[in-house]
Amino acid sequence: YDKLNIPGQVRKTQLLGGKVKWALRSDEVDLKIYKGDDPNAMPGSYLYMGVMEVVGTLDEVIELFQTRTTEQAKEHMRRFGKQLVDAVKLYSLVEPSPESPGELIGVHWRAYKSPLSLFVAKRDACLLECNHGFELNGRRGWVTSLKSINLTSCPELQHLLGLIRLQNYGSGHVFLECPDRPGYLEMRFVAQLDFRGVSYDYVSDSMLKRRAWVSDINMTKRCRSLQDIDRFLREDRLGRGAFLTAKQL
Template identity: 50%
Template structure:
């Protein structure tokens, strides 16, 4: 089938679409060795310095940096791109997002990271995670990849050998790699004639996750793409498409927040106190007027059966911003008079709003001079004062609120 509208109807494929005979012992040994080599190369190539790749910064957009490099072996048709971000999270949380050791999990992965994928089928699981080594895996998977320019460039597919491996990086930091490379397997032949998918070659694709050296509780995540798309699309179109694909790395932080909320206790509508009975915003303490529009945010982890009223969407959004253990968090909550309201038994610290009372605390106001010095380039002129009114707090944007909080934590 040639048209995208027709062959898309055949995706996703059923789990038993491919007939995969058992691998021989020598094939298993070879694939294990190859998988380790793939993971090692992905880690090396993802390094911005001393990795054997001449990376050039092509875009710096907020939290994401986008790089391009020539193929180290100068292969015709080969391209290299990479995006790098820093997110709040733990290594184990990120690893859990990428579990694809069964076809069901592989398809769940596709649903979540569906911007660049149409389908995935697990062909072989060669090394399973174990209780002693939960973050190790070697598997062969078929992927169908969506073209960023559906009407111009055909969709692609590939068969890749995947290696997931946890290791120790410099300064004793934990690190993890998910490296993939194209392999040829008889059970998965070219499917251009049946599904309209052009078989691409992936020289080294994957994510490298490193614990931050200077920001405890943060991770540096690199998304490497080293490939030959086959065909003859122009260079500018390839770069444009890869920039779009590499932006999917920004979704990781969103998925981490969703998973944290999903592990909590979700309140039913009957558990909420009616908004009409609330008199002020939880974050900035701004008093509600009869005509004020109000929003609820359910606290699912640190507060016990509580709901928080907010006066603006920015303040409600702040309630969903999860942060990670920092010695100053407990001090901040104690000084803000919240030690009797916060339950810290879980390994996750409260969200920014759950410690948001610091804005109205004595300790916070005494520290505003330090905050202003730290963030003077990001705050409006009206904020250069030790006495910040409720109205000024309610007018702050989400990013400004987050900047204030971060500066406060770092100043303690």
């Protein structure tokens, strides 16, 4: 898992003491969104992170992300596929099992909707996905990680479908048990992306500003998906509960 950049993904979410300098982008009551300054970042990439605390357990989160059965896969796509135009699982290297439901390694192709469909082309990506449990300073955690890879079997489709291949330098969720609040989880979503589509040798300042503005819209929207996870956990918890009968009321 070290080679799949799981430790780096977790370290990237450190607000203090890490290589990334985080600045508060917005405080939305239950959700904080940060913009990161990574000294090792590639030109053209943007780094954002969303942070919030929710009621829940790691087992509930892992169950929420399960796609072992057809029913689970359909429910996962219904909930998490709002930004997707299409998606294909290309290779499955490690499948979750009843004994290790939180472990997964696979390769996916995904096509994404445009945040501004009239002005911005759709993007796609070929991604290595890895889910893994870990422990950090005595706290149990679980991470979902996505990173771009190049495969000859997954070529760029710009000329065929008009999709611009984005570069994902590491994105995903980090869930940690709260040390001082039993029954609560600290959720973090981090994304370091280059949406591409422009050449920096022939770009004006106004185009760079417009690109940064569109990227900010896209990245903050991704960070706000943490609020969806909070809602999904509540829905699943209610679905598992039993309603009282008239005699019990």
